[in-house]
Amino acid sequence: MNNPSTSSPAANSAPSQPTDVVIVGAGIVGLAHAAHAVANGLTVTIIERDHHAAGASVRNFGHCCITAQSGELYELAQTSRKYWLEFSERAGFWASEAGAVVLARTEAEMNVLRELSAVREPGQVELLSPAQTRARLGAAVSAADEAHNDDTHPGAWPGLVGGAFLRDDLRVDPRTTVALLAQWLSRQPGVELHWNTAALGFDQDSDGVTVQTSRGKLRAKQVFVCVGHDVDYLFPELAEEHRIQRCALQMSLAAKPSGVEFAPAVLTATSMLRYPAFTDMPAAAALHSEVLEKQPELLEIGANVMFTQRPDGTIILGDSHHYHSTADPFLDESVTETLNTEITGRMGQPLEIIQRWQGIYASSDVAPILIREIHPGVTVVSVTSGVGMTLSFGLAHRNVSQL
Numbered sequence: 001m002n003n004p005s006t007s008s009p010a011a012n013s014a015p016s017q018p019t020d021v022v023i024v025g026a027g028i029v030g031l032a033h034a035a036h037a038v039a040n041g042l043t044v045t046i047i048e049r050d051h052h053a054a055g056a057s058v059r060n061f062g063h064c065c066i067t068a069q070s071g072e073l074y075e076l077a078q079t080s081r082k083y084w085l086e087f088s089e090r091a092g093f094w095a096s097e098a099g100a101v102v103l104a105r106t107e108a109e110m111n112v113l114r115e116l117s118a119v120r121e122p123g124q125v126e127l128l129s130p131a132q133t134r135a136r137l138g139a140a141v142s143a144a145d146e147a148h149n150d151d152t153h154p155g156a157w158p159g160l161v162g163g164a165f166l167r168d169d170l171r172v173d174p175r176t177t178v179a180l181l182a183q184w185l186s187r188q189p190g191v192e193l194h195w196n197t198a199a200l201g202f203d204q205d206s207d208g209v210t211v212q213t214s215r216g217k218l219r220a221k222q223v224f225v226c227v228g229h230d231v232d233y234l235f236p237e238l239a240e241e242h243r244i245q246r247c248a249l250q251m252s253l254a255a256k257p258s259g260v261e262f263a264p265a266v267l268t269a270t271s272m273l274r275y276p277a278f279t280d281m282p283a284a285a286a287l288h289s290e291v292l293e294k295q296p297e298l299l300e301i302g303a304n305v306m307f308t309q310r311p312d313g314t315i316i317l318g319d320s321h322h323y324h325s326t327a328d329p330f331l332d333e334s335v336t337e338t339l340n341t342e343i344t345g346r347m348g349q350p351l352e353i354i355q356r357w358q359g360i361y362a363s364s365d366v367a368p369i370l371i372r373e374i375h376p377g378v379t380v381v382s383v384t385s386g387v388g389m390t391l392s393f394g395l396a397h398r399n400v401s402q403l
């Protein structure tokens, strides 16, 4: 991955010239705040502890899950969608209005989709027949449908009963987006980006904020601390109060299978047990009972069985959810096997797994987003519900607009 060329880190021990905004953390949440600050004509200094961003923002599916949010998150997600597309144009990273397809193979699954479709504006959640689902996904699912209906899979699940197309969802490439956005930001007037520079502490006075970093001090009128799941390193009491945990997810990358090309993200039944617009539906309770009865192993690993295809054709597969204060570094092969067997079953063909990794995001059962002004001028921002890609630009727009 190419790193942006940036100015040298601030190796000063005395406070430098103040900037309007200091951003701590160059993941998508921090960079989205930087992008909106730049768009508002503010000067911005970004500091990132690592030599390039390697956190949750590069380890995910690149699925902006707009449609399946509800309430405040839905409003933020729709604002985010607008700015994902705008900054993709400006910064030159790939973002596609490809939507998402939810596969349904039982009536209980289809009922959730029917209910959501009925409460949304026409066309936003488009119910699909099996043939229409195959038309949206090509070989990624038609093979699966046939395989599940033939005699070689006794006891297998039935083939598709249908699906739904979620029109407003976006696709981005998690492996390139953050680096390209950081590169673009570093070229904008009034922006400094310092890698390998960690925030250590914050002191507020009547003129602004001093940020203590591993390379000296920075001065700013406003600081956004966007450190994802590492809030507890800087603010342990806040992390405890918000009950932030590290949610660890197991992921795989498959080589591009010959002839398989699909644009939308692909979601399945367990996705409908996770995202709020689905879980808000009355039919979600029956779906939960069905999955519990037929595939309890998926619930045991907190599965959200889904997959996306990157622009180079490789396929991202996942995911499981395990919650810890400090995440265990050891991947459990049986978890990966459960997820990948489920997905290859849907695709009806084996996949060549070429990478496995663990992703970690901040999770809280208190609220889906943490925004807290720790001192005047120092605001902690962390998405604590696993949809930080989806919400990033909307959340940043709201926070920066309030300056």
Ligand SMILES: Cc1cc2nc3c(=O)[nH]c(=O)nc-3n(C[C@H](O)[C@H](O)[C@H](O)COP(=O)(O)OP(=O)(O)OC[C@H]3O[C@@H](n4cnc5c(N)ncnc54)[C@H](O)[C@@H]3O)c2cc1C
Residues within 6 Å of the ligand: 024, 025, 026, 027, 028, 029, 030, 047, 048, 049, 050, 052, 053, 054, 055, 056, 057, 058, 059, 060, 061, 062, 063, 064, 065, 197, 198, 199, 200, 226, 227, 228, 229, 230, 234, 249, 250, 251, 318, 319, 358, 359, 360, 361, 362, 382, 383, 386, 387, 388, 389, 390, 391
């Ligand atoms: C496997 C996986 C799949 C996911 N799938 C999706 C999805 O499909 N759609 C979706 O919307 N969301 C998804 N998410 C969630 C999403 O990726 C995260 O919510 C989002 O990336 C969080 O962004 P962030 O910038 O807050 O955190 P991060 O990307 O983790 O960035 C935080 C940055 O802060 C830096 N940092 C930490 N401490 C300091 C410090 N003291 N000083 C300086 N820098 C510091 C870190 O090095 C890091 O680069 C997924 C997450 C995972 C792990």
